Amino acid sequence: MWKNLLAFVKKWCTLPIIAAFVIGAGVTIGSQAVISYTNTEAFCISCHEMRDTVYAEYQDTIHDRNRTGKRAICADCHVPHEFIPKMIRKIKATKELYYKMTGKIDTPEKFEEHRYELALNEWRRLKANDSAECRYCHDVNAMDPERQTEEAQDRHKRGFAEGKTCIDCHFAIAHFEPDGELSPEDL
Template sequence: MSCNTEKKIKSLWFIIGIFVLGGIIGLLFSFGVAVGVEKTSGDKFCTMCHTMQPMANSYYRDAHGGNNINGVRAKCVDCHLPHDSLANYLFEKAKTGLHDVRVQNFGDLESIDWEDKRKHAKRFVFDSGCMNCHANLQNATSSNTKAFIAHKEYFEKRTDKKCVECHKNVGHHILGDYIKK
């Protein structure tokens, strides 16, 4: 074998090694991100801060918090993050998380008007999250005329209203009472 051929073989193995190493690093990074996203998605993480306690207490009393006949519980991110794409989900999670850390550590927590924030719930609850779990809503309401008519404009995409604009207390049973305490 000539010296030139040996160099080409070594270069080929070097390139293959770089790709294999890059693949392993990429997989480890992806696994780390997936674990991090999962660990920061539930009520245990989201309610660590004292300011979230009223929301946690009302959530546990709600059907979405497990207070239902099946014991099914939605995670905080099921409602409070978009589910239209992975990129949007991760972007919004990072943006919201950084905002919350900043406010929790450097903000004036006593000045937060939680009742006023409730008026803007459509900014904090995403229809794609609702529809991720309630994908069969149109079929499920077809046998209930009253429910079907109430959702008809939504099904036909003739309204800009968000789910939470009609379902004002969804996710947090009597939240206003918990906020006042």
């Protein structure tokens, strides 16, 4: 009896287990490919709303062109690097697709109308995570104050003492500062 049961299980359970494994691997690899692609610069600027506004102003900034040749692309600053926060950000970013489909930001003029609101969202996110995306590339402990101006040395010292985070002061480093009442420091 046990021999017959074992033969039955081998015959009818092996195929579903193999199929489940293949499907699971396919879904995992496929979703990782999609996540990776949506983190590329080509994807980020594939719509004119980004290419003609924030990407255009990013070009030739220190994050685009510099003496070391190290570039920060859109996802480096706007998408967390850790898995769970990255997935949460990707889900929240779907509202940007909704904005595109509904025409909320489909012209430079409409984008400018909403620039401040969009910037506030990013500033709040970066303040909440202590500018984690900045710190992914910029290690405060590796900063060489001797290579900074006296003003920068003083501001960094005061900012660290006051518990500020990168975005409090460096919020217009890659994009134009939007008109509005608040800066990240005020949030």
